[in-house]
Amino acid sequence: MTKNDPLQATVAALTSGQRFLVAAHEGPDGDAMSSTLALTNALREMGKDVVAYNIDGVPEKFTFLPGSDTVVQQVDEDEHFDVIIILDVGELRRAKLPARKMATTLINIDHHPFSEDFGDIYLVDDHASATAAMLYRVLAQCDYTISSQVALCIYTGILSDTGSFRYSSADPESFEIAGKMVALGVDPWMVAGGLYESQEVERLQLLGLSLNTLRVSPCGQFAAMTVTQQMFDQLGVGPELADSFVNYPRSVNGVEVALFFREMEAGVYKLGMRSKGTVDVGALARELGGGGHHNAAGAVLKGSLEEVHAYVFARLGADTTPQ
Numbered sequence: 001m002t003k004n005d006p007l008q009a010t011v012a013a014l015t016s017g018q019r020f021l022v023a024a025h026e027g028p029d030g031d032a033m034s035s036t037l038a039l040t041n042a043l044r045e046m047g048k049d050v051v052a053y054n055i056d057g058v059p060e061k062f063t064f065l066p067g068s069d070t071v072v073q074q075v076d077e078d079e080h081f082d083v084i085i086i087l088d089v090g091e092l093r094r095a096k097l098p099a100r101k102m103a104t105t106l107i108n109i110d111h112h113p114f115s116e117d118f119g120d121i122y123l124v125d126d127h128a129s130a131t132a133a134m135l136y137r138v139l140a141q142c143d144y145t146i147s148s149q150v151a152l153c154i155y156t157g158i159l160s161d162t163g164s165f166r167y168s169s170a171d172p173e174s175f176e177i178a179g180k181m182v183a184l185g186v187d188p189w190m191v192a193g194g195l196y197e198s199q200e201v202e203r204l205q206l207l208g209l210s211l212n213t214l215r216v217s218p219c220g221q222f223a224a225m226t227v228t229q230q231m232f233d234q235l236g237v238g239p240e241l242a243d244s245f246v247n248y249p250r251s252v253n254g255v256e257v258a259l260f261f262r263e264m265e266a267g268v269y270k271l272g273m274r275s276k277g278t279v280d281v282g283a284l285a286r287e288l289g290g291g292g293h294h295n296a297a298g299a300v301l302k303g304s305l306e307e308v309h310a311y312v313f314a315r316l317g318a319d320t321t322p323q
């Protein structure tokens with residue numbers, strides 16, 4: 001039964017266990033953090049003992065999620081749990097936890113393609129819009145009524161992983177669950193406020209500096225933006241504030257491939273690439289010694305900014321003299 005019906009096996013494990021640990025991947029994104037807290041809160045409401053763990057803790061922008069103040073960044077490896085649930089993690093090593101030896105039952109709930117089969121229960125659906133959507137499926141099968149707190153977490157996870165319902169992953173199920181969560185009391189404007197309207201002023205100042213570097217190739221299909229060490233120093237901020245800046249060159253009308261260069265140290269650049277589909281940036285990244293997927297990939301390059309810029313544009317087949 002366990003093998004044939006991982007959903008029912010998960011429901012059974014959640015129902016019969018008493019001591020739980022819930023974890024997701026390091027550097028948690030919206031889905032990882034929301035899923036961790038959706039399941040943690042739901043299990044606590046069922047009367048279970050739950051440790052919520054993430055080695056990197058809760059990023060500031062997710063602190064509006066209920067239970068975020070209970071997430072721990074450390075657990076004793078000698079502790080034992082009836083059930084450990086690893087969420088949104090394609091490879092177990094990204095959970096930063098020796099989960100195998102710490103659990104009677106280890107469950108993998110995930111929507112990454114080719115997610116590693118590391119647990120006793122493998123509840124993986126790469127068509128699911130978010131891990132949070134998969135948790136809705138699980139909780140709907142449990143003897144449990146979803147609270148407004150848990151609804152808030154589920155809604156936030158789906159909103160995050162579908163890019164606010166813009167990506168092709170925004171399927172009918174994601175809208176259906178989101179609608180149910182709103183009916184349970186979630187305020188979409190409050191969530192948007194937490195996720196998108198709570199930026200540090202330094203992030204927008206850094207964006208201002210970086211936007212000045214925006215360049216588009218003469219053919220119009222390739223755009224690049226850069227952030228330098230000097231910009232970080234000027235504002236006294238770290239590289240995490242430049243997260244997702246690559247979305248700006250990607251948003252230019254007609255651009256197929258967006259490039260974002262972040263100076264790591266003098267003469268070393270971290271390149272992030274996003275494709276709208278026609279170009280396989282994963283293949284290019286691998287040629288450059290990096291990795292990634294068809295539409296999102298990265299690599300580290302050495303040279304002056306002009307050199308790495310021209311090199312990547314040339315490899316893309318673009319004119320090497322961007323405007």
Ligand SMILES: [Mn+2]
Binds near residue numbers: 088131161
């Ligand atoms: Mn996810």
